[in-house]
Amino acid sequence: MSTAATTVIEVRTAPHLHSGRSVDQIMRHVVYALLPMCFYSVWLFGISAAALIATTTAACVLIEHWSCRLAGRETSIGDFSVVITGMLLGLTLPPGLPLWMAVVGAFIAVAPGKMTFGGLGFNVFNPALVGRAFLQAAFPAAITTYTPAMALNRFSQFIPTSLATPFLKAAPLKDWIAQVRVDGFTGATPLMLQKFEHVTTDPWTLFIGTRAGSSGETSALLILLGGGYLIARKMMDWRIPAAMLLGALLTGGAYYLSNPVKYPSPLFVLFSGGLMLGALFMATDPVASPVTPRGMWIYGLLMGLITVLIRFEGGLPEGVMYAILLGNALSPLIDRLTQPRTYGEGKRMFAKEATTR
């Protein structure tokens, strides 16, 4: 008889082929795409930024690992999603933030922000932003204290606040900044300068990123490169960042046209603050964003709109974080209202779409 007679054949259900994509592979590539921003951040802000990003990443990974152990299940750090959370949290914080606060942020991001919902795939909000939002509420002064880029001695000296002792008042930074400052660089972010002093930074500086700001948000160029890489590899959906940037551009443009003296140009709106980082790496968190094609556009446009509204109408200089968290909260609703018309189904009216916008 043939050789097949002695062979055990397996019975499985179709399909018998698979694209080969896996969650851990996608997450790993997101980590790769974030690395250039991390390196640039270290170059701009020195060892403080390195310590900050390393601290948030390590803390997030350890907390997820321990949470899994506590829940008596297999650790999920192998899917790399928590590495992204840690890196993103570090990248959205001011480089001189006391490291102990960063650990608190990491704890909030992972433990209540992700693991209590059931871990990857079940969190309602982007975990890194949950951590950051908590820090913003708990330590409003520290999280709005920015230090200048390209400071002298940045590779040999920590920013004094980085190593602050928990719960003690950190040393004021004014004297230190005056000491290490290089001409042309201030500790104020372009958004603060624009909002409070009406000084507009030129778009090229914003695009390249030699400015003050959160450790990873400064270079639009590197963010676009990283995001472009993921989009080209089909590991990120281009529609959400496109919609969010378009939403911000349109809203910013409307403001600019209404009063070009008071409001900055739409280009400034696009490249300043955390909009780029938020649009490409936080709003695109698939878990907390809609899955329907129309839903993605609505979600993105809405977040772009809210970002600019907070910047121009609210008391805060930046609104990306709250815009994305609000978008996250709305995304199940958006999904529900934008279910696509299925093949062969009678044409349905989409009156609902207007109400969500």
Added chain:
Amino acid sequence: MSLMELIADKHLDRGLHVPEHKDLTSGLPIRRLPFAPMLVVPLSQHAGTPAIPIVREGQEVVRGEPIAKAAGFVSVPMHSPATGRVAKIALAPTARGDLSMAIYIAPYRAASQEVLYGAPQDIGHMTPEEIVQAVQNTGVVGLGGAAFPTHVKLKVPEGKKIDTVVVNGCECEPYLTTDHRVMLEQPAAVLHGARIAMRALGAPKAVIGVEDNKLDAVEALRDAIDAEAARGLTGITVESVPAKYPQGAEKMLVKVLLGREVPSRGLPADVGLAVFNVATLAQIGELLPVRQGLIERVVTVTGPGVRKPGNYLMALGTPLRWALEQADCSEQVSSVILGGPMMGPAVGSLEIPVTKGVTGILVLTHEQVNGHSRIYPCIHCAACVDVCPIHLNPSHLGMLARKDRYEEMEAEYHLMDCFECACCSYVCPSHIPLVQYFRVAKQMNRERKARA
């Protein structure tokens, strides 16, 4: 969306590109296999009522002779695939995993493959009703895999009018090349079958849709169309469409070719169409004029697990084990699949016979079927939403299935429109067996309704 799709005006807007692997067999001409020592002809090789045997155990039969009659309208007769003796009428394993009644025929040792049974009949003077009856007598069913009795589709439903016959030559499943070879080698038979269908349905037009990975078949069909035109026969056109899975699903193809959408839970006849597979029409074109029955079909035996892949013309009832021996099956077999790798079932026994709906026998080795991949939670990446050709939301359906909310899946999320093309499972980075969840959900709903 690829560049080709931007240029081509007719294309499938969802679905995906799966590695084709068709070059293993697409260049190999159709070759005949010898008879297996025992042929097993199941009484239910088609969708519908099983046929009723009209032979006794021990009886001698001639190749092509009817051995079972149709049991009603949605049923077809069976014909003996070989000259020999009816060994027994008994249970035989099926691809579904259960057992069903079959006629076992032991061919005589020197039995010829020539078909002597049959007589010419004049199709030109037949009424549509007579054509429908004659097609039922051939036992032809959908050879593209569905195995739905063809004559049923040749009868225009009450109150409907068919304006176009759509001929499906897409063969979008990876690995399969039977339709490709049939179009290439028997284009005249395909056209002849299409003309018979047009006459039965009163349709003035027929359009043949072929994917652009088979342009030589398009050429062959065009040549045959030109030859017919020289004889004054018109009305059939052939169109090539950019290859994409699952374009061969009839709902997809009619949308791409004619821009018509078959209504949810409706039939192509609802939009004036009737869809037939090319091989089905080729068989009708060959069998009807000589009043013969369907006794053999072309099967692509392929995959990394066979050393002599090919397009083999084999007698219906040939056990898989025999077919695989002829194709020189390797030792590293891990699964044997009937049909294509996207929708075809893996079989649990090699004693299962080749039936009318078997398009291919695909043999995968351990390299293709690598262990059970780890299932991650759904990360809502929307990859499944972007490929679903029906525009369902497989991500959400999968979540509902996990919670056993089967009724909600059907009532609110169009579960019954899913035709199990498996695009969602193919792309899912979390390796969630979505289409399997949907099969289970449909079955659970069917059982619940049956109980009610």
